[in-house]
Amino acid sequence: MYEGAVQDLIDELGRLPGVGPKSAQRIAFHLLQAEPADAQRLADAITRVKATVRFCARCFNVSEAEECRICRDPRRDGRVLCVVEEARDVVAIERTREYRGRYHVLGGAISPIDGIGPDDLHVRDLVRRLDDEPVDELIIATNPNVEGEATASYLSRLFAPLGVRITRLASGLPVGGDLDYADEVTLGRAFAGRRDVRG
Amino acid sequence: MYEGAVQDLIDELGRLPGVGPKSAQRIAFHLLQAEPADAQRLADAITRVKATVRFCARCFNVSEAEECRICRDPRRDGRVLCVVEEARDVVAIERTREYRGRYHVLGGAISPIDGIGPDDLHVRDLVRRLDDEPVDELIIATNPNVEGEATASYLSRLFAPLGVRITRLASGLPVGGDLDYADEVTLGRAFAGRRDVRG
Known part of the structure; x- marks a missing residue:
């Protein structure tokens, strides 16, 4: 439907998680109309993340060094x-x-x-x-x-x-949620994990 | 929260239309875990679209040439x-x-x-x-x-x-839609634009 480069970009964007055909098109047009420097910053960020980020050799968290910040923190x-x-x-x-x-x-x-x-x-x-x-x-x-x-x-x-x-980790009601919106499994877990209240 | 390059990518992705902080993070991790060639294809598609696609000098549609395919089509x-x-x-x-x-x-x-x-x-x-x-x-x-x-x-x-x-363009009921789901403005327009049916 689109000319070469635009369609290629829509196709690549459509492979990202949570990006459907409509959003891919919307993002592609946004990039088309963006300042060249802004679009290039995104392209460079992708290239740079692949070049510099790896997984921590100890815990497999993302890291720019052999071991991640948390593993290195004494x-x-x-x-x-x-x-x-x-x-x-x-x-x-x-x-x-x-x-x-x-x-x-x-x-x-x-x-x-x-x-x-x-x-x-x-x-x-x-x-x-x-x-x-x-x-x-x-x-x-x-x-x-x-x-x-x-x-x-x-x-x-x-x-x-x-x-x-x-x-x-404890299962139970999410804080700030309504009890009658909780599904029965979560509510069941919340009962099973109930704690004594000290008055 | 993240180390430099990952946070930069999340920030850049978060500037795209329809991409909130959660999706930006999800897409960034997807790219982190993707094959380097797959991630690079997206980066290249962005660079290429900015380099090759411009707007048609006549109608301002997207185009890879001075005039778009539709304007050039006799x-x-x-x-x-x-x-x-x-x-x-x-x-x-x-x-x-x-x-x-x-x-x-x-x-x-x-x-x-x-x-x-x-x-x-x-x-x-x-x-x-x-x-x-x-x-x-x-x-x-x-x-x-x-x-x-x-x-x-x-x-x-x-x-x-x-x-x-x-x-x-005519306003009216979307084809395949339910009449009782149409908002009152659309339904009003559909009445105003009603056409004779030839039996």
């Missing part, structure tokens, strides 16, 4: 490891400012339907870390969905013999 | 000009395969709130075209919203003295 508590699916989960947890331990990024979750097993994730690297590092607690912070739960129960079975404390 | 009827807001509207109309005339892309719509007046659009170029080209009919196909209607009435007043036929 103030972080190396006795607690938080296991997450993706590097963006690290950022979500860091934003809470509640956690001072270190991370291990699996690179996904176990999903037999998608053919993803433990060997496709950084599970073996985690086994090695638990051998090498003085870890007391493993917080399994995989997503509260089918794949995340399957991964969590696989990991807790795998590491049970090590004697390390294994925990899972 | 089979298109130069006596009918369809005036649209954006180049993507040309593609939408071309997709109908109903229209065999030529186009004029305004580059937007009149919007006093956004400080956009006729001089910010390709209106003067349209005046010149109506002087130079043997146009019989001007189809004003601006969007059926406040700005588009304002632009349409401005243009129809401007060109009324020329004696050229000026038309506007």
